[in-house]
Amino acid sequence: xxxxxxxxxxxxxxxxxxxxxxxxxxxxxxxxxxxxxxxxxxxxxxxxxxxxxxxxxxxxxxxxxxxxxxxxxxxxxxxxxxxxxxxxxxxxxxxxxxxxxxxxxxxxxxxxxxxxxxxxxxxxxxxxxxxxxxxxxxxxxxxxxxxxxxxxxxxxxxxxxxxxxxxxxxxxxxxxxxxxxxxxxxxxxxxxxxxxxxxxxxxxxxxxxxxxxxxxxxxxxxxxxxxxxxxxxxxxxxxxxxxxxxxxxxxxxxxxxxxxxxxxxxxxxxxxxxxxxxxxxxxxxxxxxxxxxxxxxxxxxxxxxxxxxxxxxxxxxxxxxxxxxxxxxxxxxxxxxxxxxxxxxxxxxxxxxxxxxxxxxxxxxxxxxxxxxxxxxxxxxxxxxxxxxxxxxxxxxxxxxxxxxxxxxxxxxxxxxxxxxxxxxxxxxxxxxxxxxxxxxxxxxxxxxxxxxxxxxxxxxxxxxxxxxxxxxxxxxxxxxxxxxxxxxxxxxxxxxxx
Amino acid sequence: xxxxxxxxxxxxxxxxxxxxxxxxxxxxxxxxxxxxxxxxxxxxxxxxxxxxxxxxxxxxxxxxxxxxxxxxxxxxxxxxxxxxxxxxxxxxxxxxxxxxxxxxxxxxxxxxxxxxxxxxxxxxxxxxxxxxxxxxxxxxxxxxxxxxxxxxxxxxxxxxxxxxxxxxxx
Numbered sequence: 001x002x003x004x005x006x007x008x009x010x011x012x013x014x015x016x017x018x019x020x021x022x023x024x025x026x027x028x029x030x031x032x033x034x035x036x037x038x039x040x041x042x043x044x045x046x047x048x049x050x051x052x053x054x055x056x057x058x059x060x061x062x063x064x065x066x067x068x069x070x071x072x073x074x075x076x077x078x079x080x081x082x083x084x085x086x087x088x089x090x091x092x093x094x095x096x097x098x099x100x101x102x103x104x105x106x107x108x109x110x111x112x113x114x115x116x117x118x119x120x121x122x123x124x125x126x127x128x129x130x131x132x133x134x135x136x137x138x139x140x141x142x143x144x145x146x147x148x149x150x151x152x153x154x155x156x157x158x159x160x161x162x163x164x165x166x167x168x169x170x171x172x173x174x175x176x177x178x179x180x181x182x183x184x185x186x187x188x189x190x191x192x193x194x195x196x197x198x199x200x201x202x203x204x205x206x207x208x209x210x211x212x213x214x215x216x217x218x219x220x221x222x223x224x225x226x227x228x229x230x231x232x233x234x235x236x237x238x239x240x241x242x243x244x245x246x247x248x249x250x251x252x253x254x255x256x257x258x259x260x261x262x263x264x265x266x267x268x269x270x271x272x273x274x275x276x277x278x279x280x281x282x283x284x285x286x287x288x289x290x291x292x293x294x295x296x297x298x299x300x301x302x303x304x305x306x307x308x309x310x311x312x313x314x315x316x317x318x319x320x321x322x323x324x325x326x327x328x329x330x331x332x333x334x335x336x337x338x339x340x341x342x343x344x345x346x347x348x349x350x351x352x353x354x355x356x357x358x359x360x361x362x363x364x365x366x367x368x369x370x371x372x373x374x375x376x377x378x379x380x381x382x383x384x385x386x387x388x389x390x391x392x393x394x395x396x397x398x399x400x401x402x403x404x405x406x407x408x409x410x411x412x413x414x415x416x417x418x419x420x421x422x423x424x425x426x427x428x429x430x431x432x433x434x435x436x437x438x439x440x441x442x443x444x445x446x447x448x449x450x451x452x453x454x455x456x457x458x459x460x461x462x463x464x465x466x467x468x469x470x471x472x473x474x475x476x477x478x479x480x481x482x483x484x485x486x487x488x489x490x491x492x493x494x495x496x497x498x499x
Numbered sequence: 500x501x502x503x504x505x506x507x508x509x510x511x512x513x514x515x516x517x518x519x520x521x522x523x524x525x526x527x528x529x530x531x532x533x534x535x536x537x538x539x540x541x542x543x544x545x546x547x548x549x550x551x552x553x554x555x556x557x558x559x560x561x562x563x564x565x566x567x568x569x570x571x572x573x574x575x576x577x578x579x580x581x582x583x584x585x586x587x588x589x590x591x592x593x594x595x596x597x598x599x600x601x602x603x604x605x606x607x608x609x610x611x612x613x614x615x616x617x618x619x620x621x622x623x624x625x626x627x628x629x630x631x632x633x634x635x636x637x638x639x640x641x642x643x644x645x646x647x648x649x650x651x652x653x654x655x656x657x658x659x660x661x662x663x664x665x666x667x668x669x
Contacts (some may be wrong), residue, residue: 311634432605432638435507439598452605454634467506481589481606485507 004072010111011134015062096120100144102279112137177338180259188252189245190297198247256324288429290339292422304331309455346403352444353464354399361395404462406476429453510585517624518644519575526570537563584642610661
């Protein structure tokens with residue numbers, strides 16, 4: 001339990017420095033001032049005046065917000081009150097708390113404060129999280145313990161809560177599952193999301209440079225006339241690739257530096273970040289499986305990433321990360337020790353599934369190629385013919401990815417070539433089955449099974465298994481309630497109602 | 500394990516026969532609009548338009564008429580034949596679709612909410628739909644166009660049984 005209190009005052013300094021409030025109100029003031037400044041129409045006095053005004057306004061708004069923002073934890077709820085004129089009060093029941101994230105951007109770290117995000121299961125009305133920006137570093141540990149332990153032991157166990165304030169670093173049993181080896185960051189240039197960072201920054205820079213009023217002399221300097229030599233072009237391309245690769249490496253390092261995954265009490269805690277330090281806690285009791293995914297790039301170097309499937313967790317991909325990058329065998333080991341071991345070998349799907357993969361990967365480019373040839377465009381036709389040949393490899397690879405298996409308490413599904421994913425799901429997470437069978441599948445004796453779960457994407461596909469395999473999997477994983485799929489109709493209360 | 504019938508079976512019940520009337524009415528309404536549009540296109544097409552456009556415009560009323568025949572005389576009956584549902588002791592079970600068939604089965608223990616929906620047109624035909632929702636966005640079932648009385652009995656029964664045996668594992 002925690003008496004009503006305000007946020008840490010040091011956040012005012014951070015907000016003033018970053019113009020957080022002022023930016024929200026005068027979002028266009030900055031660029032306008034910049035343009036005036038560059039064009040020299042604003043005296044240095046005017047510039048200083050604008051800066052001072054912005055700082056004062058920012059500080060004033062921050063202070064008002066800080067003054068009217070309070071939070072407390074009573075026996076059952078976290079209460080957050082805020083608002084300048086129209087007051088709002090959000091109550092998050094402690095038994096709805098699914099996780100607590102602590103995030104400390106660089107500036108926050110300088111002042112030893114952090115942003116606390118309380119992630120609550122849907123059903124609390126409106127948004128699913130409460131944000132405390134910011135509390136002192138000492139308080140974050142204590143708050144996290146209160147929010148997570150009270151939820152675990154229930155509101156009756158007041159003694160635990162009473163003991164908390166004195167012990168910010170509660171001696172909870174900790175078991176480390178994974179630590180990021182810095183060498184694994186070398187995989188980052190093969191991951192799309194990290195590659196996107198330098199590309200996006202480059203794009204933004206380019207756009208801003210173009211929109212800035214650059215004096216004519218400078219522009220001439222930028223537009224170097226190119227004496228297009230093949231060697232020079234190749235060199236430029238190589239340099240660009242190197243820059244992008246290094247950028248991806250840096251992006252990967254910035255977000256994942258010092259990644260540690262550990263079990264602390266009844267939670268899995270993941271810490272990471274070079275500048276912004278993030279700590280994400282996941283309730284172990286809510287973890288229902290994992291996704292091991294490999295984009296084509298990292299699959300070639302036998303690496304993978306690991307995400308947990310957690311019921312009622314928003315933003316699963318970001319928050320559920322169990323290992324951002326690592327060699328395949330390490331990732332598998334972490335999945336086995338932190339979530340569950342699944343050793344049953346996957347059953348391959350029937351040959352008809354291979355036929356369907358090949359028809360899909362080879363068919364369209366082959367047809368277009370023939371059409372182009374008939375239209376008298378041999379060059380374009382040959383390009384598509386090459387694509388069709390590559391499609392053979394893609395189709396075979398996609399087929400080889402297909403597989404499924406069940407053990408006593410879980411099922412596993414694998415699929416995908418460009419993005420291969422192996423999903424392991426606990427049986428108890430299942431909320432239903434969906435079976436799809438197109439006319440073509442019916443003729444080939446195949447069907448697609450979707451395991452519906454209240455976690456992750458909501459459903460995971462078993463693509464093109466044989467009808468028998470599908471029914472076997474359903475029977476093995478959901479004994480009892482799914483019998484209706486293959487048994488004779490039962491005549492129960494529900495049915496009699498319709499007669 | 501072997502399966503006597505190597506396909507999932509068909510649920511026992513069909514939707515209300517009144518659904519045919521509703522689907523026919525819906526088909527008729529869309530046909531009227533399409534026919535009107537087709538006739539307008541055929542009448543108003545300028546004589547100096549390219550041949551392709553004129554041929555297409557001339558064909559439009561006939562295409563619309565063909566659609567009307569399908570939508571009014573054929574599709575409602577076909578739809579009726581491919582909608583099946585059943586509530587067993589432990590699950591809700593539906594099958595819909597013709598070229599692509601879709602079976603959905605949900606254990607009653609995992610049902611979160613059961614809704615009854617009655618649209619204006621459904622009211623006209625004494626129909627109602629029952630929507631069964633779970634924690635998964637993909638694990639939902641909608642039994643469309645039941646007899647209002649059947650829906651009114653099935654939905655509360657499902658909700659009551661779900662509340663009695665609900666487990667919170669999801």
